[in-house]
Amino acid sequence: MTYDRLLIDCRAATMVPGAPYGAIDKAAALIRDGKIAWIGPQAELPVDVKARQTDRLDGRWITPGLIDCHTHLVFGGDRADEFEMRLKGATYEEIARAGGGIVSTVNKTRGASQPELLDEALARLDGLKRDGVTTVEIKSGYGLEHEAELKMLRVAREVGRVGGVRVSTSYLGLHALPPEYRQDRTTYVDLAIDEILPAAHAEGLVDVVDAYCEPIAFSAEEVARLFGKARALGLPVKLHADQLSDGGGAALAARYGALSADHVEHTSEEGVRAMAAAGVVAVLLPGAFTILREKTPPPIEAFRKAGVVMAVASDCNPGTSPVASLQTCLTLACVQFRLTPEEALAGATRHAAKALGLQAEIGTLGAGKAADVAVWNIETPAELSYWIGKPLLDRAYLAGEPRA
Structure with a gap:
C-alpha cells in the first residue's frame, strides 16, 4: 500500500496516556488521507513501505498540533x-x-x-x-x-x-x-x-x-x-x-x-x-x-x-x-x-x-487520528512550557499537509 507521507527520523510525544508524554524515541509515522495510518518505533517500520513524500526530521520532536x-x-x-x-x-x-x-x-x-x-x-x-x-x-x-x-x-x-x-x-x-x-x-x-x-x-x-x-x-x-x-x-x-x-x-x-x-x-x-x-x-x-x-x-x-x-x-x-x-x-x-x-x-x-468534544479526532498521535502534527526544535517536550518568546516551531502539518 502506498501512503501519502512518511515522517521519519523523529522523536514523538504522542500524548497518549502511559509513558511520560507518550514518548517514542526514534519514531516514524505514516499518513494517508489526512490521518495517521501508523506511528511507532522506526525500527518496526516495514522495509517495503512506499510513500509519495518522505520528510526526514533529523531527530526533531513531534507532538499533536x-x-x-x-x-x-x-x-x-x-x-x-x-x-x-x-x-x-x-x-x-x-x-x-x-x-x-x-x-x-x-x-x-x-x-x-x-x-x-x-x-x-x-x-x-x-x-x-x-x-x-x-x-x-x-x-x-x-x-x-x-x-x-x-x-x-x-x-x-x-x-x-x-x-x-x-x-x-x-x-x-x-x-x-x-x-x-x-x-x-x-x-x-x-x-x-x-x-x-x-x-x-x-x-x-x-x-x-x-x-x-x-x-x-x-x-x-x-x-x-x-x-x-x-x-x-x-x-x-x-x-x-x-x-x-x-x-x-x-x-x-x-x-x-x-x-x-x-x-x-x-x-x-x-x-x-x-x-x-x-x-x-x-x-x-x-x-x-x-x-x-x-x-x-x-x-x-x-x-x-x-x-x-x-x-x-x-x-x-x-x-x-x-x-x-x-x-x-x-x-x-x-x-x-x-x-x-x-x-x-x-x-x-x-x-x-x-x-471541545473532539477527542476521537485530534489531541493525540495515534492510528486513525487526524494528521495534525507540530514539529519542534527542542531537546525535550518540557521546553514547550519553559521558553517564553523563543521560536520553537519548525513546521506544522494540518491533515497531513505542510501548513504555510
Whole structure:
C-alpha cells in the first residue's frame, strides 16, 4: 500500500496516556488521507513501505498540533485603555459597570464589517499558529444582537476555511447585557435564547453553546434556560464558570453534562466533585488570571485528586487576556498554577480536544487520528512550557499537509 507521507527520523510525544508524554524515541509515522495510518518505533517500520513524500526530521520532536480550546479571537478594536485603567486601580467589575469592558468591544464589533473582522482575527491567529496551534475554538458574544452575533460566527467559520487551522465555534449570546437592554433584561435573554441561537444553528454556525455565569453577567437560572434550548437543538454546552466568585457555575455545568467549565478559580469542593462525576474538563486560563492580577488560583490539587482533567487555553480577548500565544499560557500555567510541563502540554492537546468534544479526532498521535502534527526544535517536550518568546516551531502539518 502506498501512503501519502512518511515522517521519519523523529522523536514523538504522542500524548497518549502511559509513558511520560507518550514518548517514542526514534519514531516514524505514516499518513494517508489526512490521518495517521501508523506511528511507532522506526525500527518496526516495514522495509517495503512506499510513500509519495518522505520528510526526514533529523531527530526533531513531534507532538499533536496544539489546541486552543477557549478564545474570543473575533472582535473589533482593543481595550488597551482599560488595561491602563486597571493598572491605576480600577477593578474589572467597576469598568464593566461603568459601560466599559465587554460592552465597549460590542460597539466596535458591531461597527466593523465582516472582512474587517476577518483580517483582524487572522492577524491574531498568526501568533497562535507560530506556537504550533492547529485547532482553535472561537466564540461569539461581542455582537449581542441578531445580525452581529451571526456575523461573528460567519467570520469564525471563514477563519477555519482560510486560516490554516481547524475551528470549533461557540455561541456566547449570554456574555454581557447589551446597553440597549439594560432596562429590559428579560427581553434580551429571550432574544438570545429563542431567536438568535436557533437562527445561528439553522445556518450551521454553532458547534457548542457557551455562557458567562457571574453576578456581573448572567444568573444560573438564565443559563439553565439557554442550556435547555441547546439540549433541544442537540448542541453540547460549556460554561465560563466561577471566575470572579463561587456562583455554583461548575455544578451547573456538570448538571447539564457540559464539555467544560472554564476559568474555575473559585470553584468549590462540591463543584469539583460534580465536575468529576460528570466528566467535565476544567479549562484553565492563566492569561486572564495574570492580566487581572487575581490572587485565587483554581483548585488544582482538588482537580488532581478528584480526577478532573485540566486543559489550558489562551482566552485570547481584548480585555482580560490580550494573549495570542498558547505557549506563553503553558508557561504561566506551570508558574502560576503549578502544573507540571507534561500536564500543561496534555492540557493543550488531549485534554483540550476533550474540552471541545473532539477527542476521537485530534489531541493525540495515534492510528486513525487526524494528521495534525507540530514539529519542534527542542531537546525535550518540557521546553514547550519553559521558553517564553523563543521560536520553537519548525513546521506544522494540518491533515497531513505542510501548513504555510
